[in-house]
Amino acid sequence: MDINKVFVVGAGTMGNGIAQVCAQTGISVVMSDMSQDLLDKALKNITWSVSKFSEKGKISEDVDTVMDRIQTSSDYQAAADADLIIEAVFEKLAIKHEVFKKLDSVAGDKTIMASNTSAIPITEIASAVSRPENFVGLHFFNPVPMMAAVEVIRGISTSDETFQYGADFVRFIGKEPIMVNTDIAGFILNRINMVSNMEAMRLVEQGVATPEDIDKGMRLAFGRKMGPFETGDLVGLEVSLMAYTNVYEEEKDLRFYPPSIMRRKVLAGHLGRKTGKGWYDYNPDGSRKK
Numbered sequence: 001m002d003i004n005k006v007f008v009v010g011a012g013t014m015g016n017g018i019a020q021v022c023a024q025t026g027i028s029v030v031m032s033d034m035s036q037d038l039l040d041k042a043l044k045n046i047t048w049s050v051s052k053f054s055e056k057g058k059i060s061e062d063v064d065t066v067m068d069r070i071q072t073s074s075d076y077q078a079a080a081d082a083d084l085i086i087e088a089v090f091e092k093l094a095i096k097h098e099v100f101k102k103l104d105s106v107a108g109d110k111t112i113m114a115s116n117t118s119a120i121p122i123t124e125i126a127s128a129v130s131r132p133e134n135f136v137g138l139h140f141f142n143p144v145p146m147m148a149a150v151e152v153i154r155g156i157s158t159s160d161e162t163f164q165y166g167a168d169f170v171r172f173i174g175k176e177p178i179m180v181n182t183d184i185a186g187f188i189l190n191r192i193n194m195v196s197n198m199e200a201m202r203l204v205e206q207g208v209a210t211p212e213d214i215d216k217g218m219r220l221a222f223g224r225k226m227g228p229f230e231t232g233d234l235v236g237l238e239v240s241l242m243a244y245t246n247v248y249e250e251e252k253d254l255r256f257y258p259p260s261i262m263r264r265k266v267l268a269g270h271l272g273r274k275t276g277k278g279w280y281d282y283n284p285d286g287s288r289k290k
């Protein structure tokens with residue numbers, strides 16, 4: 001694949017990971033955010049993560065060689081000669097539109113633009129740019145350097161070439177594309193997971209089983225690293241509730257309607273690890289209470 005430069009806008013959790021995997025593949029990256037402080041923090045995080053890869057022998061190059069491929073800039077002009085722009089800013093449509101309008105005015109005709117949105121329709125984000133046929137969803141999973149799947153999402157205007165480019169790029173950086181042929185709420189993997197997680201909550205609500213037993217069962221029977229309640233407490237119940245509600249609002253399908261037990265826990269402030277109480281109770285040091 002012929003790709004020399006990727007511009008990553010939004011240097012938070014996901015932007016850091018995306019910049020890292022691109023740099024580890026040999027691609028020059030420019031990372032952009034709202035301030036140099038945020039960018040310096042991002043560089044520090046990435047250096048730490050690349051060092052871990054190096055210590056474990058998972059990369060052959062030294063840390064400095066990889067890090068030298070990552071430049072930072074708060075000026076979108078640096079996106080002018082990028083082959084690919086990947087957006088990973090806050091999950092708010094208005095912010096994503098503002099960012100893409102600015103990028104659209106500097107990007108070249110052939111530049112492919114991608115959003116890492118978790119749930120906003122790709123078609124809606126692409127409406128901010130003048131060449132929506134060059135726009136595709138690239139949904140990475142957290143932590144990006146570790147997770148091998150990336151959903152490639154086709155918006156209503158995405159061209160065949162751009163959709164294919166998304167898949168080729170994902171393979172180029174050593175990951176596996178999961179092709180999402182229609183721009184559907186929640187895409188594929190989160191959509192399936194949501195229904196399964198909510199069914200687990202309903203079983204707890206009905207007194208059929210405890211969170212402990214469901215988590216244990218999902219680990220032992222289905223080989224999951226963590227059960228749905230353990231994961232839910234880590235992510236934060238309010239974060240999942242927002243995601244489920246968004247999908248429900250779009251689909252008006254009761255399969256996606258968040259169970260009462262979850263809505264009540266969020267109202268009570270039982271958000272998971274961060275509040276010391278969620279599906280489980282936690283000690284101040286973060287360990288789970290017996």
Ligand SMILES: NC(=O)c1ccc[n+]([C@@H]2O[C@H](COP(=O)([O-])OP(=O)(O)OC[C@H]3O[C@@H](n4cnc5c(N)ncnc54)[C@H](O)[C@@H]3O)[C@@H](O)[C@H]2O)c1
Pocket residue numbers: 009010011012013014015032033034038087088089090091092095099116117118119139140141142
């Ligand atoms: N965290 C996850 O597990 C996960 C997984 C898949 C997809 N996503 C999606 O990825 C995107 C980013 O999520 P995150 O978890 O990395 O968030 P984050 O809060 O860690 O990072 C977002 C970054 O965007 C920057 N930003 C905000 N507005 C900006 C602007 N106008 N211009 C430039 N930079 C701006 C922020 O300063 C911040 O550094 C969201 O759309 C999210 O839904 C997140």
